[in-house]
Every structure is written in C-alpha cells, then in structure tokens.
Amino acid sequence: MGVTLLASYVHHRFVMGIEKTEPYQYIVPFLVGILFGAGFSALIGLHSSLKEKEKKLKELASTDPLTGLPNRREIMNFLDFEFNRAKRNGTPLSVAVIDLDDFKFINDTYGHVAGDEVLKSLASLIRRNLRSTDMVGRFGGEEFVVVMPDTPLNTAVKVMERLRRVVEETYFEPIGSVSISVGVAQLREGDDVSNLLSRADGKLYQAKREGKNRVLAG
Secondary structure, eight states: HHHHHHHHHHHHHHTTTOTTSHHHHHHHHHHHHHHHHHHHHHHHHHHHHHHHHHHHHHHHHHHHTOOOBBBBHHHHHHHHHHHHHHHHHHEEEEEEEEEEETTHHHHHHHHHHHHHHHHHHHHHHHHHOOOTTTTEEEOOOTTEEEEEEEEEEEHHHHHHHHHHHHTTTTTTTOOOOTEEEEEEEOOOOOOOOOHHHHHHHHHHHHHHTTTOOOOOEO
C-alpha cells in the first residue's frame, strides 16, 4: 500500500510540473514518513502478538489439558490466597475434595478413552453447579478440589450435596450413571492449608469406606 501511495504521489507531482526543480525535497520526507509509519505499525502488531502468546502460555501452565479446569498448581494458588484472606479478615473458608467413585472399574470395563470422557463431562458438570465465587480444579486422576470462600461448613455441605444429587441423576456418555464421594472441611483456628486439605481428604475416604456416593464433613 505504501509503494502504491508513493507512486501515485510522485506521478501527480511530476505531471503538475512542480517537481521539475527539486523532486527529492518532497519525495524523501514522504518516503521516510511511510517507512516510519509501517515500522511503527509492525512494532505494535509484534507487541500484540507477543502479549497474546504470553497469555496462551500462562493459560496452558495453569490449566488441566484434559478437563480444561485449573490444574493442581492453580487451585493451590487460589486456596493459598483465600486461606490468607480468611485468616486476615476472620471470614469462613471451606474446601471439598471430590472423587469419582469406581473410576478404576470404569477404565477397566469401558477403556481409558471412555474414562477420559466421563472425567471431562464430570468436570464440566461440577463447574456449572458451583457458585460464581467458588473455584474447582483437577487435583489429579479422578480427584477434584473445590475452594469455597466466605462459606461456613453447613453451607458448603449443602452445595456439595446438591452437586452429588445432580451427578447421580446425570447420564454420562458412554457408560451411564456414575456417583461421587465428597469430603468437606472448614478452616479452623490453628489450621494451615495442609491441615485443612487433610481433614477434607480424611472425610472423603471415610465416605468411601461407608459406601460411597455421599458427602461427609468435619
């Protein structure tokens, strides 16, 4: 486009007879202006491209590739942030550890591809049935962690019980019905992040031992 404009400009100025004395007086500044403008536009485009690539890399580093949920590192970062905020402000904080029941049986019976599809569907279902202030991340395998800021234990249990029922009533392609077990814990005085998660995890395994497909809190 710059070359076309320059050619048009030169043609016009010469036809009009203005450039017969000092053509370079006009052409050189015009050419410099075009080149400078093109270079500036290119730099802006390069900067935008680099920012977009940086954004995508950050998303890849914080996202579980199978489910699209925040990965373990990202959900732990969020938990650390909310833990410190709850300690500072004296507000409640609850966490839940969710495990897909009989996942090994699903993989062994229907294959790992089917198992992956169930995990993706479950992840999407969990995310859709949480509140806007909650965050869920894939912790590993068939295990998910939900962080519920400003949420006391009784409310967190209600949120998880509602989720458990939704999962139980949903048909998961290609295998049919599945269930989840959930352990819930609220931040206590003297807790650190590890204690909080350990108590939720302990309640999860108690739920497993007591027959699965249930929510236990402590």
